[in-house]
Amino acid sequence: xxxxxxxxxxxxxxxxxxxxxxxxxxxxxxxxxxxLLDWRLNTREATGVVVEKRMETEDAATIVIRPxxxxxxxxxxxxxxxxxxxxxxxxxxAYSLTSDxxxxxxxxxxxxxxxxxxxxxxxxxxxxxxxQTLYLGDVEGQFTLPDKLPGKMLMISAGSGITPIWxxxxxxxxxxxxxxxxxxxxxxxxxxxxxxxxxxxxAERFGPYxxxxxxxxxxxxxKTADLDDICPDWRDRDVFLSGPREMIDTFEEHWNVEGEADxxxxxxxxxxxGEGGEDIGGGTVKFRVTDCEATCExxxxxxxxxxxxxxxxxFGCRMxxxxxxVGRLAHGRVRDLRTGEIEGKEGEMVRTCVTAPDGDVEIxx
Amino acid sequence: xxxxTVQNPIHRLxxxxxxxxxxxxxxxxxxxxNDLGEHxxxxxxxxxxxxxxxxxxxxxxxxxxxxxxALVLGTIGLSAAKILENMEIxxxxxxxxxxxxxxxxxxxxxxxxxxxxxxxxxKHSHNYVHHTFTQxxxxxxxxxxxIMRVDPKQKWYPFxxxxxxxxxxxxxxxxxxxxxxxxxxxxxxxGEKSKKQLRDELKAIGLKARRQIVKDYIAFxxxxxxxxxxxxxxxxxxxxxxxxxxxxxxxxxxxxxxDQAFTFTEEDVKDETRGGWYVRQLVGAANIEGSPFFxxxxxxxxxxxxxxxxxxxxxxxxxxxxxxVKEICAKYDLPYNTGPFLQQWGxxxxxxxxxxxxxxxxxxxxxxxxxxxxxxxxxxxxxxEEQPVPAFP
Numbered sequence: 001x002x003x004x005x006x007x008x009x010x011x012x013x014x015x016x017x018x019x020x021x022x023x024x025x026x027x028x029x030x031x032x033x034x035x036l037l038d039w040r041l042n043t044r045e046a047t048g049v050v051v052e053k054r055m056e057t058e059d060a061a062t063i064v065i066r067p068x069x070x071x072x073x074x075x076x077x078x079x080x081x082x083x084x085x086x087x088x089x090x091x092x093x094a095y096s097l098t099s100d101x102x103x104x105x106x107x108x109x110x111x112x113x114x115x116x117x118x119x120x121x122x123x124x125x126x127x128x129x130x131x132q133t134l135y136l137g138d139v140e141g142q143f144t145l146p147d148k149l150p151g152k153m154l155m156i157s158a159g160s161g162i163t164p165i166w167x168x169x170x171x172x173x174x175x176x177x178x179x180x181x182x183x184x185x186x187x188x189x190x191x192x193x194x195x196x197x198x199x200x201x202x203a204e205r206f207g208p209y210x211x212x213x214x215x216x217x218x219x220x221x222x223k224t225a226d227l228d229d230i231c232p233d234w235r236d237r238d239v240f241l242s243g244p245r246e247m248i249d250t251f252e253e254h255w256n257v258e259g260e261a262d263x264x265x266x267x268x269x270x271x272x273x274g275e276g277g278e279d280i281g282g283g284t285v286k287f288r289v290t291d292c293e294a295t296c297e298x299x300x301x302x303x304x305x306x307x308x309x310x311x312x313x314x315f316g317c318r319m320x321x322x323x324x325x326v327g328r329l330a331h332g333r334v335r336d337l338r339t340g341e342i343e344g345k346e347g348e349m350v351r352t353c354v355t356a357p358d359g360d361v362e363i364x365x
Numbered sequence: 366x367x368x369x370t371v372q373n374p375i376h377r378l379x380x381x382x383x384x385x386x387x388x389x390x391x392x393x394x395x396x397x398x399n400d401l402g403e404h405x406x407x408x409x410x411x412x413x414x415x416x417x418x419x420x421x422x423x424x425x426x427x428x429x430x431x432x433x434x435a436l437v438l439g440t441i442g443l444s445a446a447k448i449l450e451n452m453e454i455x456x457x458x459x460x461x462x463x464x465x466x467x468x469x470x471x472x473x474x475x476x477x478x479x480x481x482x483x484x485x486x487x488k489h490s491h492n493y494v495h496h497t498f499t500q501x502x503x504x505x506x507x508x509x510x511x512i513m514r515v516d517p518k519q520k521w522y523p524f525x526x527x528x529x530x531x532x533x534x535x536x537x538x539x540x541x542x543x544x545x546x547x548x549x550x551x552x553x554x555x556g557e558k559s560k561k562q563l564r565d566e567l568k569a570i571g572l573k574a575r576r577q578i579v580k581d582y583i584a585f586x587x588x589x590x591x592x593x594x595x596x597x598x599x600x601x602x603x604x605x606x607x608x609x610x611x612x613x614x615x616x617x618x619x620x621x622x623x624d625q626a627f628t629f630t631e632e633d634v635k636d637e638t639r640g641g642w643y644v645r646q647l648v649g650a651a652n653i654e655g656s657p658f659f660x661x662x663x664x665x666x667x668x669x670x671x672x673x674x675x676x677x678x679x680x681x682x683x684x685x686x687x688x689x690v691k692e693i694c695a696k697y698d699l700p701y702n703t704g705p706f707l708q709q710w711g712x713x714x715x716x717x718x719x720x721x722x723x724x725x726x727x728x729x730x731x732x733x734x735x736x737x738x739x740x741x742x743x744x745x746x747x748x749x750e751e752q753p754v755p756a757f758p
Contacts, residue, residue: 004469023584024424026576027477033421036414044470088406090467288562289489314474328485331561362562364485 003092003322005045005135008069046136053128060113060194061125076167077144081137093120096163113160143267150238151179158186161243164267166195173206182231186214186222224254235259242267274301281335281356287311287365302352320354327365333358374699375644383640390643397682408681409463420446428588430597440601444608450479452664462679481540483569486547496676500628500649510546516628517725528721539610544570619709620669623651624728625702646673652703694734701734
């Protein structure tokens with residue numbers, strides 16, 4: 001199946017109506033017909049309308065969205081998948097939410113920096129206009145503040161990696177954090193920094209917050225070697241790190257070698273999984289549509305096992321985010337390779353890229 | 366050696382020719398797929414919207430089925446809507462022709478159609494079995510659907526004497542025939558299908574059947590007010606289903622069983638190359654000539670040849686690639702099977718009647734495709750003013 005928007009929150013009454021009306025509309029949904037009257041009556045997928053696009057810097061814009069249905073809520077630091085139509089094709093990207101939870105008008109926002117090589121960010125930054133419709137995915141992500149705030153924190157960001165950090169800092173201020181948070185941010189110049197003005201203002205009014213700007217035009221990129229100068233006690237702090245992939249890799253390595261890796265939280269997707277290594281699950285998979293059988297060693301995902309057996313299976317992110325790879329579990333049970341937990345019941349959709357068979361499994365793919 | 370008068374073209378081409386031909390067919394596929402975009406997306410969205418509007422309006426008319434004009438219009442509209450949904454929308458969406466749009470609501474993995482057969486079983490028996498083993502007698506279960514003898518290579522059983530009769534029953538209740546066919550009785554007999562899978566599939570058919578029956582024969586008739594209205598809507602819906610069944614049966618049987626289409630043995634396709642696969646798809650199918658309206662209402666299966674070459678290509682593109690397919694046929698001296706609807710349909714009925722009895726020979730096959738003779742046009746290389754010799758008189 002393909003990547004899909006979130007299921008909108010609708011009232012139980014409406015849900016019951018929807019199910020009852022399907023007696024008349026089967027095999028289609030009642031909403032398919034209601035949508036002929038007004039597209040907003042379609043509750044099959046969560047959508048939103050762009051109410052404003054605001055340029056933050058020359059190449060970054062905040063897109064403000066009014067969700068069509070009730071917003072499920074989010075925690076600062078989480079991200080949202082956005083779907084748009086580009087030449088008849090639906091495309092998805094995940095962006096960190098930059099809006100405050102419980103916005104008075106119910107708006108949400110993401111802030112996107114143009115990547116000239118990218119496929120979607122130029123569209124969002126340059127072409128997106130108020131009034132356009134977007135598909136809204138699920139709110140996801142673990143890059144959030146703990147319930148009990150640590151006494152000393154260090155936030156490291158670079159470029160557009162500022163966006164989840166921005167959400168976390170605003171949350172710290174809202175929660176009247178009284179510890180100490182040092183923020184090291186790398187940007188090309190002072191003007192090129194997304195939310196630069198707002199963060200400098202925050203540093204003036206919010207005592208616990210100290211901002212250290214590092215302008216790469218003068219000093220080069222932020223390096224791990226700079227840490228000892230900027231934040232001598234970095235080993236004793238809880239760290240939130242968000243930036244380009246290479247930067248995360250080098251900093252993560254630094255913490256692994258010289259610091260305490262479990263005090264470092266990073267905003268990046270998990271490495272590719274399902275290719276063996278973990279001691280989770282193991283068994284056989286029968287693909288009913290493809291008419292193929294595969295044997296999966298422990299740690300091998302259904303997707304990888306199927307591919308090794310020669311099946312041509314759908315996939316997308318291969319890390320459990322996009323739901324492109326799902327198939328209906330017809331028989332047996334599967335385990336999530338990330339948690340080891342049993343995932344899904346017979347008859348439910350399971351993500352083949354992050355699940356392994358636990359015994360004999362049949363799947364409708 | 367078989368007794369066929371025209372040699373099966375699959376054996377005539379050299380390996381190099383087959384490879385070259387495969388590249389030429391692949392090129393057409395790739396060019397179309399690189400060009401798919403908003404224009405195509407608009408087409409399928411508008412057809413789906415048309416189906417929904419037509420269906421909804423027809424059902425509303427039938428609520429007033431007590432009045433004869435509403436009854437007639439409603440029945441016609443509903444028949445057309447069901448045909449449109451099964452042929453141009455359902456069949457093609459389930460083939461994955463629109464998967465490139467990435468729209469989860471118009472996608473082969475999520476679509477279900479307004480017919481008795483559940484989508485998952487259909488995708489296996491049709492997309493996989495039929496479109497992979499096309500016209501290989503013994504492997505393609507669609508050669509006679511395991512209940513009919515439509516090719517002389519099939520062994521004769523006395524049971525087939527009745528096939529002209531039960532074909533008529535099948536015409537009327539085609540959707541149920543298809544649903545049962547998808548179960549794949551051979552696999553069940555041979556024990557290739559687990560009990561659990563069979564049970565699941567039967568359950569899926571049962572559930573689908575219940576929903577379809579409740580909708581057409583209870584729920585909507587109840588909305589028609591009086592007792593008379595109930596009866597009339599009931600029969601109107603029944604009629605619409607029969608009309609749809611007759612039409613889809615006709616179109617589908619005309620796809621592979623007219624005289625021109627070749628069949629193959631497992632021997633024929635041993636070590637088949639990609640080029641061989643293309644040739645088999647090409648000569649194993651037959652087109653139906655018709656107007657653009659005819660093609661939409663038949664799900665563009667009037668372009669059965671193009672559909673078999675490119676099952677995953679949006680059907681709305683078949684008409685535009687047909688001339689290029691013909692060019693390839695002419696170049697490699699291959700047939701391009703086509704004919705008017707009544708001729709093709711008549712051939713199918715004749716075959717069904719003849720092969721009910723033992724024996725039978727393959728029907729004569731058409732030769733290589735040649736562009737129909739065009740009136741040779743005089744080349745107008747010079748405009749009137751520039752003509753070297755002034756016109757006379």
